[in-house]
Amino acid sequence: MTVTAPAGFEAAGVAAGLKSTGKPDVAVVVNRGPLKVGAAVFTSNRAQANPIIWSKQAIQDGVVEAIVLNSGGANCFTGPFGFQTSHQTAEKAAELLGVSAGDVLVCSTGLIGTGDEVFRAKVLDGTTRAIAELSADGGHSASHAIMTTDTVAKTAVRQGDGWSIGGMAKGAGMLAPGLATMLVVLTTDAVLTAEEADAHLRAATGTTFDRLDSDGCMSTNDQVSLLVSGASGVVPDPVQFAAALAELCGELAEKLQRDAEGASHDITIRVTNAASVEDAVEVGRSVARNNLFKAAIFGNDANWGRVLAAIGTTKAAFDPYDVDVWMNGVRVCTAGGPDRPRDEVDLTPRATDLLIDLRAGAEAATILTNDLTHDYVHENSAYAS
């Protein structure tokens, strides 16, 4: 049910010929209200795709009637023509839905530089056909139409006291910075103001999608949108709603991690006893982006030296000679020196746990990443995105 699980939403996914495989590539999610509240967060990359530029304008007033998403082309660095394509996509949807174009968000994913006349015609045609097929159980087909290298559709649902949240995601990456274009649409029938929706969205993405760092590459097209219909008529308890949204975003983030391009290990990097959350995140991210560490994990090698070499590049508060490192429950490094032998660590399971104890404070953070594999190199050298 995904994005159509909450009351007040319709969705559809259709094949418009953008993908050479003929698979579905245009999705539309419509908010039937009564509220038409929306919030969105975007890639922090300065190189921003046309749909990002469009959607940033459209979200200003906190009103969102619908969102149109396409795979098979990023419409990024395609000039004024490309921006007009995003604009025309919103106008086409608005015209067919009887709403204002300024209340329609647009998302695109695929090869940067793709956005010519043929692309535009297919996106507009797909938008028209998806809107004709809108249904209250269309969330499933929409979640398939946004896939690119994803091997499975990624959806999640949470139930509250009289309200619910639904979500779909594509990509294998993170938001700020991000990669491989992460697109996420979240829906809820809870009653929220635009300010509440925005605050909830930023809080939830800040500790979930923002801490998924599969390969450190930041996309030009990342966007996470929250659409609020209020159709349940229920004003949620804010703490409960925040927890449910964070949980749902966490589930989608893990699903993105588990489907990351070519990965053979899902690595959970837990940094504890940091002087600040920022320090913990910086330390975790430095490991998540270290190719030597990531290749070692692919090779089932508990190479803790590469962990220390990675965190030594950060400005975080800690003494490199007073750090403990655990891998899959085995303490391989104590106070910056060797502890248990590396071969005691069993790295054959896909789920990999790395614990870094900075002994510098009381804060913590968790970063999700993947290993660096032959398949990653293959997919990203053979697949143009």
Added chain:
Amino acid sequence: MTVTAPAGFEAAGVAAGLKSTGKPDVAVVVNRGPLKVGAAVFTSNRAQANPIIWSKQAIQDGVVEAIVLNSGGANCFTGPFGFQTSHQTAEKAAELLGVSAGDVLVCSTGLIGTGDEVFRAKVLDGTTRAIAELSADGGHSASHAIMTTDTVAKTAVRQGDGWSIGGMAKGAGMLAPGLATMLVVLTTDAVLTAEEADAHLRAATGTTFDRLDSDGCMSTNDQVSLLVSGASGVVPDPVQFAAALAELCGELAEKLQRDAEGASHDITIRVTNAASVEDAVEVGRSVARNNLFKAAIFGNDANWGRVLAAIGTTKAAFDPYDVDVWMNGVRVCTAGGPDRPRDEVDLTPRATDLLIDLRAGAEAATILTNDLTHDYVHENSAYAS
């Protein structure tokens, strides 16, 4: 002849059993004077190996009599015992050479965490045997003893007016940050003061080794040392000497790039019309560290979108929609939009040229890097370092 090309130097390389292959693994270079001037630059990683900690103390007075280098173990994160090993190595060399231990530099490369009793005994034994074999044409054997995953020994020589410079290097990386431990020893028989040697070394490494960024990973053991014998009796023209040293360092940096682990392309990233040199370096480095771009080059895909996505993450002054990108002489992107078709770019040669015109000023910088290949993943998942 390498480091023994300039007058006043002797060197040797021996097999001490640190490498499981039985290949040479301990090298010594001795400065016979009359000057005993030295300068050195070190990794900026906060996680520093014991030989780095030792050498940083030893170089303080600008006097260097000898340098002992070993492969087969990094002696990093090996605690106080490991520091004593570096200290004892210097003392052993000093005793045999009749000099002060404080004037002996030490370098190590290999697996982090390696530095136990067996390691120490082998390093001390190797030091003793290398000193017994010192000769004025030992530069060749020394250059082999410092190799780890290097496939060829890397040496270079430059001649000035009555003086010369020699050098040897190992590794596949950069200095600050660096990777795969880059060790470089430079020698000259020119007459220089310690201050002059230090200034010349920093200037030359700043535009050569510092701009080689094979995989963005910073080593705990990187060290570049310059030993000055003054044996030519010639005070060099400073401009001529600076040019010769920069040229020699540039040659060694290119040799490191061409032998980078698993690489199939040597990528020269030239950033022009930047507002500052710092901006040009930041922009070049962001591309050099972008796995998606590097994988695309491995796949012979002129994916300029990944270049723009990479540079969009920087703080450098430029408008992403006013940038030109050339690959191997073909302008694939003009003013942030598509120009010539990507398939017009021939990426089959190993030498790859990427030109990024920021149109934001008059400064420029060149960064050297490599592609991300199956062999890189293989070497770094199978080889513990």
